[in-house]
Every structure is written in C-alpha cells, then in structure tokens.
Amino acid sequence: MSHWQNYPAQWNTVGPPLRTSPEVVSLMQDLTGHPLGRVLLLGVTPELADAFPRVLGVDKSPDMVRRVWPGDTAEKKAVVGDWLEIGEPSQSFAAVVGDGSLNNVAWPDEVSLLMRQALRLLRPGARFACRLFERPPDPLSWDDLAAAGTRPATVNFHAFKWQLAMRIAEDHGATLPVTAILHHFDRLFPDRDALSERTGWPRRAIDTIGVYRGSPLVYCFPNRAEFLSCIPPDAKDISFTACGTYDLAECCPVLSFASSR
Ligand SMILES: C[S@@+](CC[C@H](N)C(=O)[O-])C[C@H]1O[C@@H](n2cnc3c(N)ncnc32)[C@H](O)[C@@H]1O
Numbered sequence: 001m002s003h004w005q006n007y008p009a010q011w012n013t014v015g016p017p018l019r020t021s022p023e024v025v026s027l028m029q030d031l032t033g034h035p036l037g038r039v040l041l042l043g044v045t046p047e048l049a050d051a052f053p054r055v056l057g058v059d060k061s062p063d064m065v066r067r068v069w070p071g072d073t074a075e076k077k078a079v080v081g082d083w084l085e086i087g088e089p090s091q092s093f094a095a096v097v098g099d100g101s102l103n104n105v106a107w108p109d110e111v112s113l114l115m116r117q118a119l120r121l122l123r124p125g126a127r128f129a130c131r132l133f134e135r136p137p138d139p140l141s142w143d144d145l146a147a148a149g150t151r152p153a154t155v156n157f158h159a160f161k162w163q164l165a166m167r168i169a170e171d172h173g174a175t176l177p178v179t180a181i182l183h184h185f186d187r188l189f190p191d192r193d194a195l196s197e198r199t200g201w202p203r204r205a206i207d208t209i210g211v212y213r214g215s216p217l218v219y220c221f222p223n224r225a226e227f228l229s230c231i232p233p234d235a236k237d238i239s240f241t242a243c244g245t246y247d248l249a250e251c252c253p254v255l256s257f258a259s260s261r
Helices: 003-013 022-031 062-067 109-121 142-148 157-172 178-188 192-199 203-212 224-228
Strands: 039-042 055-059 076-080 093-099 122-131 175-177 218-220 236-241 254-258
Touching: 022 122, 022 236, 022 254, 039 109, 055 062, 062 076, 093 109, 109 122, 142 157, 142 178, 157 175, 157 178, 157 203, 175 178, 178 203, 192 203, 224 236
Parallel strands: 039 055, 039 093, 055 076, 093 122
Antiparallel strands: 122 254, 175 218, 236 254
16 A cells, blocks of 8 residues: 555544644735635645635545545545646646645755746746745754653654654755655664653554555655755745744745746
C-alpha cells in the first residue's frame, strides 16, 4: 500500500502543523482577496475547499480524492492529476492555494516548476497563497532532538517529526526521501513505549511515522533563501506571512505572490 493510500486513514488523527488551522485559512482568504471566481486548490485540503465558493482541487492520489475531499458540488470539484502537468488554460483562476503543497515536490526544480505553473494559471493580478514548512536558519541539533525524547514534550509529535526532518534537510540537502525521516527516528528512538512514556506522545501518534516505511515519496524542507530562489522573476508583491500559534507555527509562514496586471 502506498504512502498516500495509508494517509487518508490517519487523516482524522492529525492536526496542525500537519494540517492547516482556522487562522491560516482566514489569512489565505484575505491574501487572495476573497475571490468569487474559480480557485485552484493544490491538493484536497477540506478546510481550503470550504474557504472559497468555487474550487477545483487537484491531487495525484485517487485515495485522497475519494476519502479526504469533502465531495463534488455544482461549484466544487476534485480531480486526480499532477500539479506539474495541469492542462487548464493560462490565466483561468482567481487564486491558486495550497497547504504544504510546495513541500510535497522536490527542491529546486519541481518547486520552481510548480510556482511557474501557478503563476501561469493565475488571472492578471490574482494571487498564489500556500502555507510552507520552512526550515529555520538554525534547526535543532541532533543532541537537541535526542534530548527532546527524554523529557515531557513541549510540542506535539508531528511538530517534532518536522523538526527532525528539518535537521536532516540541513545536513543532507532540502529534498529528502520520507524513509530517511523514519530511519533517523528509529535510530534515535528504538524503544517507542519508553519514548511515549517519557514524552507523553501517545503511542498511536508516534506510530503514524510508520506510514513512511517503504514509501517512494520525497518531501522538501527549504529555508527562506531556498524558497526565494524558486520564485519566478515575474511574480509580483511577494510576501511571507507568519500565522498561528500552534506547535511549529514559527516555521509555517504563508507564501504569497501575485501575477502581473
Ligand atoms: C497538499 S499536500 C499536504 C497536506 C496538507 N497539509 C493538508 O492538510 O492538506 C498533500 C497532498 O499532496 C498530494 N500531492 C503531492 N504531490 C503532488 C503532485 N505532484 N500533484 C498532485 N498532488 C500531489 C498528495 O497526494 C497529498 O494528497
């Protein structure tokens, strides 16, 4: 079973930072100007599907479309497809939005391609807005990460998992196979019952990391400079907006830019 086939089953057990939050949704509505026209959603994030009146969701996982998308209506529809190959006409969307979408492709080539694709699809003056998982200038050290597993946790398990991924990305490059996250986690914490007892992370939450076993997926965790290097030169009015108070929110700004008028 593939990663995104396993993932829908876990959907209801995860929250921010893996999933979006109400403040982020409201920021994305504001940044994009509450568009009434068609919005392209990069994925099937239900909170973003609900945030706009006309939405086309695109996700390459049929299981995610079937199990996570809230359902087609007259004005909202999800299709199975690859963001890097969306064939919709240029300038046909009033906004392009996503939650973590840019982290789901490889940096730098696919991140650049996806941003160019978004810009192509935007109507003149319309905006792209996407929550990022952005590697901080100084990710936790390996010692910090190991120490976090010896005492009551200060962040939820999923936030910790991203802190670990950001360390790996700092050492080995922004793009990493998700199997590397599992590998380093198992190396640091071979005894999950003991980890659960010491940190207070429920064993059920810890075990969600098993979805990475044998997965062919790569994620990327670029830092600010690495994201900036991928933004097309003709993008206008670029902003990174901090938003939310959930665990790891400081690493999850919303990137936005506009197409030329
Ligand atoms: C949008 S991202 C991140 C999830 C997000 N935090 C959320 O709560 O919606 C995850 C989705 O991206 C999809 N995906 C990853 N790469 C893709 C691509 N190149 N084209 C289309 N869908 C893709 C996956 O199938 C998955 O459903």
